[in-house]
Amino acid sequence: MTNIIVVLPKLEDAKNIKNVLMRNGFHVTGVCTTGAQALQLVDGLNDGIVICSYKLKDMIYAELQKNLPPDFEMLLMASEHLLAESRGSGVLCLAMPLKVHELVSTLSMMTQNLERRRRKRRETPKIRRPEEEQLIRKAKGLLMERNHMTEEEAHRYLQKCSMESGTNLVETAQMVLVMKDL
Numbered sequence: 476m477t478n479i480i481v482v483l484p485k486l487e488d489a490k491n492i493k494n495v496l497m498r499n500g501f502h503v504t505g506v507c508t509t510g511a512q513a514l515q516l517v518d519g520l521n522d523g524i525v526i527c528s529y530k531l532k533d534m535i536y537a538e539l540q541k542n543l544p545p546d547f548e549m550l551l552m553a554s555e556h557l558l559a560e561s562r563g564s565g566v567l568c569l570a571m572p573l574k575v576h577e578l579v580s581t582l583s584m585m586t587q588n589l590e591r592r593r594r595k596r597r598e599t600p601k602i603r604r605p606e607e608e609q610l611i612r613k614a615k616g617l618l619m620e621r622n623h624m625t626e627e628e629a630h631r632y633l634q635k636c637s638m639e640s641g642t643n644l645v646e647t648a649q650m651v652l653v654m655k656d657l
Contacts, residue, residue: 477586478504478523482513482539484532492526492578499579501586510534514542522546522593524585529553529561540566546592548585607645614648617655 479501483489489506496503504523505516509532513525525547527536540549549566551558558568567585569577603611611633618629637647 476502477589478517478520479582480504480513480516480523480525481506482508482510482525482527482531484508484528484530495575495578496582499575501582508532510539510542513539517544517547520544520547522589524548524550524582524589526550526552526582529557536561536566537564540564546589548589550581550585603645610645610652611648614651617651621655 479496481489481492481496481503483492486506486508489508493503493506504520505513507513507516510527511533513527513531517523517525522544523546525539525543527539527549529536529551531539536549536551536553543549551561551566551568552571552573553561553568555570558570561568567581569581614633615626615629618624618632619626622629624632633644633647633651636651637644640647640650642650
């Protein structure tokens, strides 16, 4: 699910956009009227889309964009002459007056792009620090010694325990090593 935040100076307008999006199958995480509120909402989120107007109550779109986390995209809604100023800024733009089908299709494209990037991040092998690798090796060694497992069996056991407990492999290896002292 993609986090969508609508930021418009008039709360009523923002709520109207939210309703249009929700009727078209999007989940809107939040609605706000200032850039500061938007930044507070995105804090703690991994990625998403911020839909905003050119000028907010406390800043313009460029200031908000500059302060967004790197995995957030922005969709700017403004008049044609203001959009001309924002070309080349890495922001997707929609001209006002807004056409619902353009908003929906643009947002669909943006959410698909975010999903693709999310999948790519998940597929990228995680690089562990040497001390983390050493912890995993020690835990596998202990399992091999005490439980007469092969290295592959010990590794699969750690992975299985990790998945079942909802912890990462390093934390599971630490738990195995703590348990040896009990």
